Amino acid sequence: MSATTTPHRIVFANEKGGTGKSTTAVHVAIALAYQGARVGAIDLDPRQRTLHRYLENRAETTKRRAIDLPTARFAVFDGETTEDLDELAAEVGEGMDFIIYDTPGRDDAFARHAATGADTLVTPLNDSFVDFDLIGQVDAETFKVRRLSFYAELIWEARKKRAMATIQENRREMDWVVVRNRTQHIEARNMRRLDQALTELSKRVGFRISHGLSERVIYRELFPSGLTLLDKGHLGELGTSHLVARQELRALVASLGLPMPAARAPELALTAQV
Numbered sequence: 053m054s055a056t057t058t059p060h061r062i063v064f065a066n067e068k069g070g071t072g073k074s075t076t077a078v079h080v081a082i083a084l085a086y087q088g089a090r091v092g093a094i095d096l097d098p099r100q101r102t103l104h105r106y107l108e109n110r111a112e113t114t115k116r117r118a119i120d121l122p123t124a125r126f127a128v129f130d131g132e133t134t135e136d137l138d139e140l141a142a143e144v145g146e147g148m149d150f151i152i153y154d155t156p157g158r159d160d161a162f163a164r165h166a167a168t169g170a171d172t173l174v175t176p177l178n179d180s181f182v183d184f185d186l187i188g189q190v191d192a193e194t195f196k197v198r199r200l201s202f203y204a205e206l207i208w209e210a211r212k213k214r215a216m217a218t219i220q221e222n223r224r225e226m227d228w229v230v231v232r233n234r235t236q237h238i239e240a241r242n243m244r245r246l247d248q249a250l251t252e253l254s255k256r257v258g259f260r261i262s263h264g265l266s267e268r269v270i271y272r273e274l275f276p277s278g279l280t281l282l283d284k285g286h287l288g289e290l291g292t293s294h295l296v297a298r299q300e301l302r303a304l305v306a307s308l309g310l311p312m313p314a315a316r317a318p319e320l321a322l323t324a325q326v
């Protein structure tokens with residue numbers, strides 16, 4: 053049973069700001085909860101607290117409307133050391149199938165600690181070479197990848213170490229998934245170039261590429277209520293574009309290839325806050 057095993061750690065990380073880490077993290081957390089998984093979530097940005105506030109808003113909405121919605125057990129980390137973080141993770145992750153870390157969009161020691169210890173590392177990337185720079189630098193003329201960035205090297209090293217520890221400590225290998233996020237279909241040429249550079253880099257660094265959420269106003273509107281696209285019946289009238297969006301989200305979660313627990317009734321998903 054999951055209560056005696058460590059939860060699978062999913063870390064949303066990109067040192068660049070505004071790529072959609074928090075929005076994706078919340079949606080993935082709720083999608084997993086809807087599938088009956090027990091989900092813990094830690095917000096590593098004590099200043100912005102986007103994930104925390106989102107889930108707080110969700111708790112308030114369920115109370116105000118007297119409804120029951122799957123959610124995650126959540127907490128903000130504002131401790132001083134990586135040991136403090138591991139302690140909080142043990143607390144939030146107790147009895148959980150998954151623990152989700154949302155990290156700040158800047159270089160941060162705790163975000164690195166979480167990222168290098170991830171079972172699944174998710175890096176949302178906007179369709180721009182400005183974002184791509186986090187992983188590698190491309191040639192100004194040919195757009196060929198010139199070299200890996202410091203961040204890619206860091207993850208590469210962590211994965212190597214991890215691969216060695218996999219057998220001794222019975223841990224999974226790290227799966228790094230770069231997610232094309234907030235995509236818009238207006239910039240075909242830029243998208244194609246990014247596709248090529250990302251594919252080239254994915255082979256060198258060993259990450260997978262997946263498709264994330266498209267750019268849609270609904271993602272910005274849901275925050276105050278803490279609702280997600282999956283909360284059917286609570287969102288009011290939605291057009292067909294939201295059906296597509298929901299499909300997109302399901303495809304993203306499926307592409308992460310997460311180890312789902314044996315079927316559990318969704319109503320058992322936790323609602324408690326730490």
Ligand SMILES: Nc1ncnc2c1ncn2[C@@H]1O[C@H](COP(=O)(O)OP(=O)(O)OP(=O)(O)O)[C@@H](O)[C@H]1O
Binds near residue numbers: 071074102265
């Ligand atoms: N798919 C999307 N479509 C439209 N807006 C989005 C989408 N994803 C995120 N946003 C909006 O973009 C802004 C940044 O998103 P979010 O806070 O999720 O990014 P982040 O990577 O967590 O940022 P930070 O690095 O500051 O933590 C927010 O206003 C959010 O509502």
Ligand SMILES: [Mg+2]
Binds near residue numbers: 155156
């Ligand atoms: Mg954020």
